[in-house]
Amino acid sequence: MISRVILALAAQCLALSAVLMCGGCGSKGERALNVVGSTSIQPFAELLAQEYEKKNTGKQVDVQGGGSTAGLQAVANDLADVGMCSRSLKADEITRFSQVVIARDGIAIVVNKSNPMHALTLDQIREIFAGRITDWKEMGGKPGPIRPITREEGSGTRESFVHLVMGKDRISRKVLTQESNGAVKELVKGDTAAIGYMSLGLVGEELSALVINNAAPTSENVLAGTYTLSRPFLFVTDGEAKPDAQKFIDFVLSDDGQCLLEMEGLVRVR
Amino acid sequence: MRVSPFLSQRIVVVILWALAAITVGVLLYIIAYILIHGLPHLSLSFLTLSPEYMGRRGGVFPMVVGTLLVTGLAVLIAAPIGVATAIYLTEYTREGKMTAVIRFGADCLAGVPSIIFGLFGFVFFAITLGMGMSVISGALTLTLMVLPTIIRTSEEAIRTVPHSYREVSYGLGSTRWQMVTNVVLRSALPGICTGVVLSIGRSISETAAVMLTAGSALRLPHSLFDSSRTLALHFYILSREGISMPNAYATASVLIISILALNLVAYWLMHRFAVKVR
């Protein structure tokens, strides 16, 4: 009796594996739209997806993070239908992908709420992240070590930060690395000596965003251009977007979509 | 000054018991911390509702389903294949260089970091085979991850069955297969079950290998090719990004209670089969 059961199971599993292997090579069929990429755009895309699903019953949109470059990779590897990218595309990427700007967002330089520092210049921030300024007292703050936090290399926020702040300078190797906006936020929340950069739209009440070069970190200033740390939010597709993807992108660019983004703290583009 | 052996024993005993107390203390602290913060937010609706706003509200139903699908499939595929392989290696082949190499390979793969399985699964199943980030990609990756462990623990369990059992069976006129199923497997069942339960536990807790193979979709998977998030990954994302600490604790509570339940089932199984053999 046991023998028959075991035999049957073994044969079944072999067959199952064979079927699954072949099934995987076939077409995907009816499934949800995969939107993958920037952790900065992710929360906003989630909200957009929920609104979109409410207005279009039956349609489904899956939003996942991983970072801007991961999003581009996912689109290139056919793992995602739409990639979210929170930086401008590089030269070789522009030829490879099609892009749509869905909003603009500022990059906030954040410190712990109990940090007395409220304003810095762009140069000072560069010096901090390059590892040349290491103590808060060098800028008039409470004496103590500075702990800068950066994002991983594939992050669009990091790329934009490097482009806008660091210029030719490299971020010091001693700097702590976290892999999403949320992780940076949590770390800065817990460490009074920490300083990090993250999406302006995600800062919230729990952190202190610094005034940079005399411009306050608000979406109005981003729109006006006085707060210079800003970058585009892009939706990226492999060539022309498939109909499902295009429908979603159209929704995001519609008045409803743009209003939602504006309410959440981004700068609308339509 | 010569220390009396009784004195040194007393000192050592105190130290050893302190070590044990610290260890148990840490275990209890972790479990208590998670449960105290998480149980108040745990309810039937938490387990049956879907998440909203990236997990700030709602429940973890899709994650429960996702975890069951991914780990269940993985063990369902790996257990029979692993046990069958172990049977073949011990009962149907002669001990030689080949079996030694296979055994060593299985031991190594059992020790290989799970992230490497994740990397392989991501590149091979999701991208090269075109399965995408899906339940099936995750399940197959986990299958490969637990297969070596199941093969090795089953093999060890089978090898500890005394040869006399086999000889008696042959003496009574059984075929090899009858001997294997009625005698060897019956005796080795506790050990085999331990290996399988261990693998289930490992799969449920696994995060690195499912991150990029099963993906992190918040939605209920409707087919094996849909992406799905497991409970462990959900907990990781919720707590890391500070999305919702109460829900993170609740998710962790679900995980810990499941592991507790799994351990209890394992114990019960072991006792049941041990008694049967006797």
Next chain:
Amino acid sequence: MKQDKVISTILFLVALSAISGLALITVFIFKEGVPIIARVGGRQFFLSSDWDPGLGHFGIFSMIIGSVAVTAGAMVIGIVFGLGLAIVLTQFAPRTIAGMLKPAIELLAGIPSVVFGFMGVVTLVPLIRTYLGGPGLSVLASSMVLGIMVLPTITSISIDALQAVPRTYWEGSVALGATRWQTTHMVLLKAARSGIVAAAILGMGRAVGETMAVIMVAGNTLEIPRSLLDPTRTLTSNIALEMAYASGDHRQALFATGVTLFVIIMLLNTVALAVSRRRSGRGGVR
């Protein structure tokens, strides 16, 4: 007899598919990883601490040091507590307490790594930051979290090793008038030595392989840590952090890191095998 032949063939096919599946992974990882090591140069890859994928620099030395540092710390804690617990359980604990301790250890083994990492972030890291200085995310935090995680492995294998020592050894020692502790450290530990070393080595393998908990508490800097309180990045964390967006050479470099880890595990397993073979080869009075 025919049934037996059929069954034997089915089992053979199943075993073959399982083994080829596992061989596939091994071959795949090496096929992807080895070419880039050859291209970059072995010395450059393993001994340079310049990891800069954007510029095409792939040197994993600082991650190797990170993994070594974190694992070494974990082994200190793992062996002290793990072996201590094994001794308590086998030699000094009354049956009832032993019956409670054993399940407790197995429960510890079942707790997910992300929960350990989380507890480390929430409890350990702030403590280290406040009382010992530094960012809190450190080699020390990683070692402590990993130590607790590998503890159950070391304990259970050590228990097996201690229980495998023939009773006659114990009886002989006690008959000579030795105390329990004297018996333990002068006779039993020596006799079980190879099993305990195997336990430690397997624990080391587990520590090297842990990813999620370490990402949460290690800080992930690229600089080689100079003290216990410095942050660091391990080989496994590096793979996890970058694999989502790596492509081309970068992705191959991650596979090469995987090859490195694979080889490390192979070496550890070979040593463990050799050590435990010595034990059974020793024979002696049985």
